[in-house]
Amino acid sequence: MISQRVNYFINYFKIAVLNIKSNISGNVFAFLIMSFSFFIMLFFLLCYINIYNYMETLQKNNVMIVFLKNKAKGRTAVNFINGIEGVKSAQYYSNKSSMKFLEKKVKNLKSILKNIDPRNLPAFIKINFKKSAVSNIFLSNIYLRIKSLKGVKLVYYNKMLRYKIVRFMFFTKVIGLVLFLFLFILSISISYSAIKLVILRKQNEIEILRLIGATNNYIRIPMFIEGEIGTILSFFISISLLFAIYEIFIFYRFDSFLEFFHIKIIFLNPPQIALVFLIAVISGIAGTYLSSKKFF
């Protein structure tokens, strides 16, 4: 029973391959159309993932600066801050090291810094947080706790920027999801049209097969296999093309200008590729089903 089913499947597969071979120009045209649709989807996903990662990096790399009053004891504040869960490091800068810090950060303004008396600069503590601990509520809480400490003059963290990033990320998520759904539907409709172009040419063949005693399964299963071969091949063409473009982009250092913004372009990871592969498989099944519906 199982071997007979395997034989049937092998036979259906052979028929599908034979069908592709016998209408090679039509099939190649369909493959190219489908490859284009999957390429657009993969390219969108690549851009989306990189934008999202960048925003997430911005969000997670939040730094808080605590300015201390004159003659305040920095050591006590540092010890207190280091005891807070979620704090990665807290570094104390005295008036003198404040000057060094400035000299390091704004090298081109040395002539101005030369005229500043380090004693007029505030001592401060720079706090870095663990990425996993950072959230809006967490930072607001820390802000309030540190602000109430004795000797603290001002606590600064870019609350507005953070707020904007969170809003932007939410916006990116929603728009991304809507666009992805749109591309998903588009890929099904493109696959449907491409497969329909191939199937419509089979009208005469289907009629002949019916007359000589072919069952619906005998006619339809090779069509589904043909559709799947088409979409899977198209998927591999599009992912290979995207990967080649990505490699060229990296090899010729076209991404060097992005380093200025601390942006590192990453390629899609296996689950993301698998998602688009799944969409390709679904497109093949749905496209064949819809375009062959009128014959059954």
Add this chain to the structure above:
Amino acid sequence: MIEFSHVFKSYDKNYVLRDLNFTVNKGEFIFITGPSGAGKTTTLKMLIALENPTHGAVKFLGTELQDLKPRDIPFLRRKIGFVFQDFKLLPNRTVFQNVALGLEVSGIFGNIIIKNVSEILKAVELYKKKDEFPLSLSGGEQQRVAIARALVQNPQVLLADEPTGNLDEETSKIIIDIIKSFNNKGTTVILATHNKNLINMGRARVIDITKS
């Protein structure tokens, strides 16, 4: 084996067949004749459940064909080989692949296909052209491929609708001889034609449906 009992067939209230009655016994060779539009093709189509009678009954091996469920129709068609006037071959498949289709649709695979298709192609004298495509063959050769495809399943009945309609007289005789040779081996044959010469060549029972 086959029974047409008070069969009427109309298209938009125009009757093509009126009270058609005949029976065909196993192993018989019969001609269905009548002028164009008399309903010869419709009569054959009823036997493969491609058309249903408006009234009356068509029986094959005791089963009323109009009662067949759609899923059973392919199995009926595997018992009945059909040869068409326009051959109905697949142009993108070779002679061998076209004939093999007759077996493949029945779920037969592998060496049996090679053996049976080779045998039938030898019988219709086309084995040497097994790898050629239909469009490179003459009309007579294409019709022999169609006959081979219809007979490769070893059907109980062979229906032929104007099988020599597009062929010259000499080629027609070859086709009739091939069909007769299979009839001599036990296949029931029903051949629809309006060609009197062909009927004379066949020397078999004639059913004139214009008289129905």
